[in-house]
Amino acid sequence: MANEQPQPDAPEGAAVFPLIPPELGVHPLLLAALHAYVFLEGSDVAVLNPAVAEEAMNYLVTYLQRLTGDELRRVREDVATLAGFAKSEQWPKQQVRFLQDFLKENGIGQ
Numbered sequence: 001m002a003n004e005q006p007q008p009d010a011p012e013g014a015a016v017f018p019l020i021p022p023e024l025g026v027h028p029l030l031l032a033a034l035h036a037y038v039f040l041e042g043s044d045v046a047v048l049n050p051a052v053a054e055e056a057m058n059y060l061v062t063y064l065q066r067l068t069g070d071e072l073r074r075v076r077e078d079v080a081t082l083a084g085f086a087k088s089e090q091w092p093k094q095q096v097r098f099l100q101d102f103l104k105e106n107g108i109g110q
Contacts, residue, residue: 015042018095024085026078034082034102036060061106072109079103 010016017038020031040048040057067075083099103109 011047013044013047015039018091020082020085024081026081027074030075030078033060033064037102038098061108064106064108067108076103076109 015038017035020026037057037060040053040060043053064075079099079102083096086096086099
């Protein structure tokens with residue numbers, strides 16, 4: 001069974017996204033995709049092969065670009081919720097900006 005707590009012994013150079021509380025109501029599949037994206041995009045070469053990471057990230061983004069209608073609306077709302085949460089929790093500006101720009105930067109919903 002999956003543990004809801006992040007593993008404190010993540011290797012040095014592994015990019016991780018903070019644990020998001022369930023009370024925010026953000027769709028778990030979006031959170032899973034964001035966690036994977038951050039890991040693939042931000043982890044050091046010592047942790048992850050860059051070519052493999054890029055290929056996996058491209059597939060991840062391609063699938064997210066398929067969102068339309070109510071699913072896309074929900075993702076937009078959830079990303080806005082996450083960005084607001086990040087600001088209220090005083091996350092670093094770079095992380096807040098990542099959330100604010102995530103959909104546009106990846107051509108999701110355009």
